[in-house]
Amino acid sequence: MIGLYAIARGAPKEALGARGERVRIVARRGLEAVCGDPPPPLSADALRAHEATVRRIAEAAEACLPARFGSCAADEDALTSALAAREAELGEALALVRGREQMTLRVHGAPAEVTSAAGPGTRYLEARRRSRALPELDPLRRALSALIRAERVEQHTEPGLLASVYHLIDRGASQAYREVIGSTPLDGVRVTVSGPWPAWSFAPELA
């Protein structure tokens, strides 16, 4: 059993894994699977160690798609055949995240009321469209347009937490990004920011 930390291009050859093991790279046609010991049991420390390992790899690699905690394969053959099955998708994702990192926004507020005179079906669809597009963030998007390279929006159903928004920015731009967030007033919603992160939300789900 081998554990997986990341799929990368230009991955560091000498990196250490989450438990101090030397990582090894299983390469297949330009995709590098950065591997180590099998995943440990779930614990707060294990989660932190996995995150820190992926972060080290991402900072040293040209491009890095983080692997979810617990990712593993029976052996190298199983791993390379899983990679081969999604080669094109992984290649595209690596091209997108190359030289970039992720910022995460949590968007807090109440869902916008749709006060159209239209029927309930139309109102429902309009509410869904709005929550997906989050027009409340448009002032922020305009202010950040020079920094954002890609955006993913994830809706939430919990009261108070409208959505999580993930932005891909060039490496080193996080300070500028935070300054824009801090200086752009928003109407009706409030955002909290974390990052820079490795590009967690821009990795394709292979399952």
Place this chain on the structure above:
Amino acid sequence: MNKPARFEAEEIIDRADASLLEIIDHVLNKGVMLQGEVILGVAGVDLIYLRLNAMLCAADRLLPRREGK
């Protein structure tokens, strides 16, 4: 075996500060997953999934700067 893992998951989520919650969300909810064999094998993770978003809300309520609801 199930019980300790569940207990462990509850401990993690109950004691997590905002920065650990952010780590958990990225490390468990995002990222490349291999075919099926992956997270499903990590006992207790489902419980964390269920409570994570709610906890991210709760963590935000602790922040000093907030607007009225």
